[in-house]
Amino acid sequence: MPNIDTLRDKALALLTRREHSRQELRQKLSRPADTDVAELDNLLDELEEAGWLSDVRFASAYIAAYINRFGQYRLENELRERGISDDVIRSALVEIPAEESELTRAKTVWQKKFQTLPHNANEHARQVRFLQSRGFSYDTIRRVLSVQDDE
Structure with missing residues (x-):
């Protein structure tokens, strides 16, 4: 069973590399199966304080790193998977600069992947699926493809 000092050292080493959510850090520190859960929770509380x-x-930090690649739905989902509460997610998404609109980001992602408009229904469906997999809403996707049709 790792002692608390070993866990603290490992936690600090992980946190100096990048930000971690509480859930991520708990998972990484509890990998030895015999880690005491109460000690680990106390350590995590201490690190938060x-x-x-x-x-x-x-x-x-997560949103800043991935905002140019993914839509709001995917960012929300991935943060939830990492144990972030909905309130924290909403407040972090509000911090996105106004010029970084969902439509602008979706259009940029679309342009990186596809340089030409869809030629048929299959290609259109392929482009829609790609943007959906990136977490953009169907309304945004429809607007991106209609804007592209207008240009």
Whole structure:
């Protein structure tokens, strides 16, 4: 069973590399099956109080890193999978600059992948599926493809 100092050292080493959510850090530190859950929770509380661990900071950093590649739905889903609460996710998404609209980002992602408009229904469906897999809403996708049709 790893002692608390070993766990703290491992946690600090992980947190100096990048931000982690509380759930991610708990999973990484509890890999040895005999880790005491109560000790681990106390350590995580201590790290939060000291400012080393913050789900709010993690959510903001995650969104900043992936905002140009993914839509809002995918970002929300991936943050939920990492144990971030809906309130924290909503507040982090509000921080997105206004010029970084969902439509603008979807159009940029579309242009990187597809340089030409869909020639037939199969190609159109392929482009829609791609943008949906990136987490963009169907309304946004429809607008991206209709804007492209207008140009």
